[in-house]
Amino acid sequence: MTEYIDVDVRPILRAGGEPFSVIMAALERLEPGQGLRLYATFKPVPLFAVMADRGFAHSAQPLDAGEWEVLFTPADTKPAAPVAGRPAFDAWPEPSVRQDNRDLDPPEPMVRILAAAEKLAPGETLSALLRREPVFLFPQLEKRGYRWLGGFSPDGTTYELTVRAPS
Amino acid sequence: MSYFAVALAWLLVALALMVAGVGFPAVHLASPDTLILVHVVCIGWLSVAMCGALFQFVPVLVAKPLFSEKWALPGLGLLTIGLAALLAGFLGLGGRLPAWHWILPAGALLLIAGFSLIVVDLGLTAWQRPTGPARFVLVGLASLCVTVAFGAIFAFAHAGRAGPVGEAMLASGVPLHAIAGLGGWLTLTAMGVSYRLLSMFMLSPDIDDRKSNVTLAVGALAIAIAAIGGVFAIWLSFGLNVVLSVVAVLSLATIILYGRDVLGIFKNRKRRQLELNTRMAVLSYISLAASALLGVMLILTGAFTAQLGAFVFLAVFGWLSGLVLAKLYKIVAFLTWLETYGPVMGRTATPRVQDLVSEARASKWFVIYHAAVWFGTLMLLAGQPSAFRAAAAIMTIGIVGIVREIIRTRSLADVESTLRLPGGACAPHLLFARN
Numbered sequence: 155m156t157e158y159i160d161v162d163v164r165p166i167l168r169a170g171g172e173p174f175s176v177i178m179a180a181l182e183r184l185e186p187g188q189g190l191r192l193y194a195t196f197k198p199v200p201l202f203a204v205m206a207d208r209g210f211a212h213s214a215q216p217l218d219a220g221e222w223e224v225l226f227t228p229a230d231t232k233p234a235a236p237v238a239g240r241p242a243f244d245a246w247p248e249p250s251v252r253q254d255n256r257d258l259d260p261p262e263p264m265v266r267i268l269a270a271a272e273k274l275a276p277g278e279t280l281s282a283l284l285r286r287e288p289v290f291l292f293p294q295l296e297k298r299g300y301r302w303l304g305g306f307s308p309d310g311t312t313y314e315l316t317v318r319a320p321s
Numbered sequence: 322m323s324y325f326a327v328a329l330a331w332l333l334v335a336l337a338l339m340v341a342g343v344g345f346p347a348v349h350l351a352s353p354d355t356l357i358l359v360h361v362v363c364i365g366w367l368s369v370a371m372c373g374a375l376f377q378f379v380p381v382l383v384a385k386p387l388f389s390e391k392w393a394l395p396g397l398g399l400l401t402i403g404l405a406a407l408l409a410g411f412l413g414l415g416g417r418l419p420a421w422h423w424i425l426p427a428g429a430l431l432l433i434a435g436f437s438l439i440v441v442d443l444g445l446t447a448w449q450r451p452t453g454p455a456r457f458v459l460v461g462l463a464s465l466c467v468t469v470a471f472g473a474i475f476a477f478a479h480a481g482r483a484g485p486v487g488e489a490m491l492a493s494g495v496p497l498h499a500i501a502g503l504g505g506w507l508t509l510t511a512m513g514v515s516y517r518l519l520s521m522f523m524l525s526p527d528i529d530d531r532k533s534n535v536t537l538a539v540g541a542l543a544i545a546i547a548a549i550g551g552v553f554a555i556w557l558s559f560g561l562n563v564v565l566s567v568v569a570v571l572s573l574a575t576i577i578l579y580g581r582d583v584l585g586i587f588k589n590r591k592r593r594q595l596e597l598n599t600r601m602a603v604l605s606y607i608s609l610a611a612s613a614l615l616g617v618m619l620i621l622t623g624a625f626t627a628q629l630g631a632f633v634f635l636a637v638f639g640w641l642s643g644l645v646l647a648k649l650y651k652i653v654a655f656l657t658w659l660e661t662y663g664p665v666m667g668r669t670a671t672p673r674v675q676d677l678v679s680e681a682r683a684s685k686w687f688v689i690y691h692a693a694v695w696f697g698t699l700m701l702l703a704g705q706p707s708a709f710r711a712a713a714a715i716m717t718i719g720i721v722g723i724v725r726e727i728i729r730t731r732s733l734a735d736v737e738s739t740l741r742l743p744g745g746a747c748a749p750h751l752l753f754a755r756n
Contacts, residue, residue: 216450257591260521261655261674268667286521289384294663311526 156227158191159184164221167195168308172246177201181208190226196305197222220306246303246318251280256312264291267317271300277321284313291315322656322731322754324373324397325649329724331365331404332642336720339713345630346706351495353415357408362637364404364432367507368465369397370645372439374652378514379443379458383450388442396438403431407476414479422480429469429476436469453530457513460541464505467548471498489555496565497551503633504572505544507641509537512579515602518648519583522599523590528582536578543571569620576613580606597680597687598651604691605647608639615698631701638694638716646723647687654678654730657749661733665745672740679735683726690719 161180163173173194180190190210192198201224202212210226217223251270255263267282268291274280287304295302295317304315335358338344344358380387387393406428412418413425440462447455447462471494477483478491520527550564583606612635619625619632654677662671697712728734731751733741742748 257524259524259592261659265666265671265673270667272667285524287384289381290659290663294666297664 156187156189158189158225160191160193162193164193164195164308167305174201187228189228192222192224192226193217194222194224194305195308196220198224198303200301200303219308220310221308246279246316247277249279249281249316250274253280253282256283256285260286261290264288264294267291267315268294271295271298271317271319274317274319276319279316279318282315282317284315285311287313288315322373322653322750322752323394324369324376325653325727326752327397327401328366328370328373329720329727331361331369332720333717333724335361335366336713336717340710340717342706342710346701346704346709350630353411353417356411356414360404360407360411362642363502363507364400364407367637367641367645369400370649371507371510372396372400372443374514374645374648375443375458375510377652377656378517379446379455382453382455382458382517383447385446385449388445392438392442396435396442399431399435399438403428403433403435406431410476410479425476425479426473426482429473433469433473436465440465453527453533454513454517456534457509457516457537460537460544461506461510461513464501464509464544467544468498468502468506471501486556489558490552493555493561494551496561497547499633500547500551500568501544503636503641504540504547508636509540509544511641511644512536512540514648515644516582516586518651519586519599519602520590522592522596522651523586524592525586525590528586532582532585536575536582539571539578540575543568543575546571569616573613573617576609580610596651597678597684598647601647601650601684601687601691602644604687605640605643608635608643608691608694611695611698612636612640628702631698634701635694635698639691639698643691643694646690646720650678650683650723650727650730653727656754657731657733660749660754661742661746665743668745669743670740671743671746672736676736676740677730677733678726679729683723686719686722686726688719690716690723693719 159180161177163176166173166176177190177192184190192201197214197216202214205212205226209229211229212224212226214222214224251274253263253266253270255266258266263282263284267280267288270280270282287306292302299320300317301320302315302317304313306313338358338361344352344355348354376387376393406424408428409418410421410425410428413420444459444462447458451459471490474483474487475491475494475498478487483490516528516533519525546564547568550567551561553559554561554564612632615628615635616625616632619628625632654674658672658674658677665671693712693715697709697716700706700708700712728751731749733748
């Protein structure tokens, strides 16, 4: 049985903070064979790839109110070895553009976000508030090489999206 | 897009049949000609359009990609051939074609294969996040399986291969087939989809899951009682009447609960000015309420069996077809916009979705269509077959107008030429959409 260390980043996310360094710090404290149990206010999809690189398989399950519990289990073939260096999602700069698109008719939010994203300098980010998960926007962002992080606020009424231009 | 095109083609076939006087009310409700008409409408038009819409919509509901894009086209092919075989079988029953015994079961098997591909694909997709509207879709898909199972039993019974139980099912199980198909599959799915579309287009908060779950639970209970209770009643040779009465009460409750939810969405909307698709959806809600009212009045006056045709006509063409047409108009415009301008958005000036359509011109066709449906219902109630054919002809005019608008949208005919194809954008194909 894998032993899991709990990391709850929900308070950080609710306060508008960036939990990545906390997760990575916890990762470095793990003993060989231990896993990480992460609580987040959204499904941290971008993190899965980062953790896979470090030899962790993930299994995510939704909790109430849009929150998620994710188990990162060390894969047998690849022992968990914290890697030095800059992690993929570390240190996203403060957004240089902030948009509140909550009261716009669809698909106006998507148009505005793409227009603003095109103006970002390499590595810069923008943040946007939306009413819904912008599912049609994601493929467009990915095709253009942008990365994004997003999730609903705890009350489920606002979706916060952060988009980062390719550096 | 291929699904929508095939569905609209079948709708025009159905209207041509009605104008030509094939099927009810020219002949009896249970006659082979009526069966042809009913299946062209319910499988060819409504089911194919619904499946096409769900392939677009379920991934949006659950924010996950479709389980398999590759299954959509074979599914459509199997449905089309299966429906054609089924219709040939009905023509055989009516003596218009040689009575090949194998053709009805063959049609049923093809339809089972086609619907299975679609149900598994959509079901596995929706299952990933079964909340809110996605639950309606799952219950709708389950009802579709029940409908297809009944239909297959009937097809084999017609071929004399379903044994005595199958014969008994064919003799009295037709209402159960119709309830599962029209009520469970088409109506519950349409309701589920409409929750999200309405709140999206009116900028209204999503309806509370607890509320819509009650609506769904009552609707699902009605279908379950119809399917399970109905089969037992036939098997044990009870009359179906008790089962059908319970189902009628639960169905009415579902419609009332749904009405409450929809009114809630309208009341909480942020956007005062309504788009055409929402305004026209209101006309189909009027038809839904009117069919419920008509059903209750017919049952109370004991005329339900005699006037079943009028009741089903209003539900199928006023409510279901009306809603599907209104949403189709919007879905095609949005998908075409995304397909054409998505890749260049933000880099150059692009038209808005509204620039792809001309609502003023389109609403005229919708109004003509709905008015003709209501007129047709009255003519059925009044027992005026010729006037009903005139109504069907007017409906056809409305539909041709709507189809023309949809083709204009797809070919960007209403977009100003300066904006139509900015550098990097490429014109959409009429029938196939790039993703």
